[in-house]
Amino acid sequence: MIPKARRKRISSTRAIPASLKKKRGPKPRPVIELPEAKSTIWADRDAFHEALVFHIERHGDTVWHLHKAITGPKDRVDRKTIAHWVAGTKVPRSVTSLELLGRIERRYQLPVGYFASKLPHADRAASGHTKLGDMKPSERRRIGWHLPKKVDHLGLLFGAMAADPKGPVSGFGVPLAKLTVALLVFPAVWDWYVQWRERRRGFYTIWEVNMIQLGLALTRAETGWLRQRPDLAHMLQPIPGLVSQEDIDRAVSDWEGTCDAFYQRGMVRAKEIQRVARVHRDTFEPIMAVLEADSPVGEYRRIADEITRLMPCKGRYPKAVAEAVRSFLMIRLGLHLGVRQKNLRELLLCRRREQPSTEHQLEMRRCGEMRWNDKEKGWEVLIPAVAFKNANSSFFAARPFRLLLPDVGDLYRYIGAWIRDHRAVLLNGAKDPGTFFVKTVKSTSQHAAYGQSSFYEAWRLIIQRYGIYNPYTG
Secondary structure (H helix, E strand, O other), X not given: OOOHHHHHHXXXXXXXXXXXXXXXOOOOOOOOOOOOXXXXXXXXXXXXXXXXXXXXHHOOOOHHHHHHHHOOOOOOOOHHXXXXXXXXXXXXXXXXXXXXXXXXXXXXXXXXXXXXXXXXXXXXXXXXXXXXXXXXXXXXXXXXHHXXXXXXXXXXXXXXHHOOOOOOOOOOOOOXXXXXXXXXXXXXXXXXXXXXXXHHXXXXXXXXXXXXXXXXXXHOOOOOOOXXXXXXXXXXXXXXXXXXXXXXXXXXXXXXXXXXXXXXXXXXXXXXXXXXOOOOOOOOHHHHHHHOOOOHHHHHHHHHHHHHHOOOOOOOOHHHHHHHHHHHHHXXXXXXXXOOHHHHHOOEEOOOOOOOOOHHHHHHHOOOEEEEEOOOOEEEEEEOHHHOOOOOOOOOOOOOEEEEOOOOOOHHHHHHHHHHHHHHHHHOOOOOOOEOOOOOOEOOEOOXXXXXXXXXXXXXXXXXXHHOOOOOOO
């Protein structure tokens, strides 16, 4: 039995039509496609999330209103995604997220790529591209074994095939829907590509040989990844002048035979090109910019500037920042000290307000030390003469090498940050070797001290990542 008072409430509620009911609370704000900025002051921010917050507030937006303004009914993007961006806990990485960034830039009338340029690791490829059919992640990892320091090779091949024949690239004009790795089993595809490269350069190089050898690795008996995927033949479509329907039918019916035919033809083709290949690049070209400069040390200083320019966000990537600071200090100390890598990797660390080692103690250990000089208010490096390979040289005259580091280019700030924060991040709880530079401690390597090969490898990677300028791409 329903109580009388409740029956009245129910009957009164039912009596009011739903169309006449009023929603409580304030009315929703209308969505304006291009809102005017509330302030003309534009103080640019380096961090992505700080720049996003600044422009949201500058245009009087909120996270929820911004989400409503830039998404449509077919967009499957949660509004919490933008909230994570604003908080700095996540950054856009997928193709969909980068498209949303473009919509935000258009809404706030910002330059194209404004937000994308502020993302950490801006050179990293976006995720979420077209799926590779039914290829499992384990298969993707396996094909990755066949394509190291080679993905760019295949990118050039497929890019040339897809390019407009009447354009500057003079490609083949293959529609994107017809591009598949299964095309790599046809000798005609490789013949066209190496001839296309020869026409552009004017002669053959070892690059074309390496490309054909990549195709041979993919089609090799028992281990070749393409040979193990006969199902890819069903993705082939005829390409006039390159692959006929007869070729496709033969590949579908006899995938092993098709791979064998290409393998034998590719072996012969690679040897033919190798006999006429020419060396087209000066091996000294990468260092000529340094050798021919008026100030070689100044040219190397640009490597340190490149490290600071590309340094990622500390809050999101603490280990990557620590490794970048270590790279910066390796280059800067190498330039200032001019010592061999042994003296640099064995350099000890004496923190501020700690008692520095005596010269006799350093002679016994045959290594130098970085310490704070209270009298001159600066960081100095003291290395005994016996620590050098040419200790008996007249340059030392049995005296230690001492240098007060100049506080230029934020050197002291980075030294302080390295000692205070970043060095401990890379140690990750491992035993401190006491050296100024330490390795990144991982599960596969619990020793934090650098050795001869590991320090050389770290230096080589720094030069590769930050010090190589490609004159062909700018």
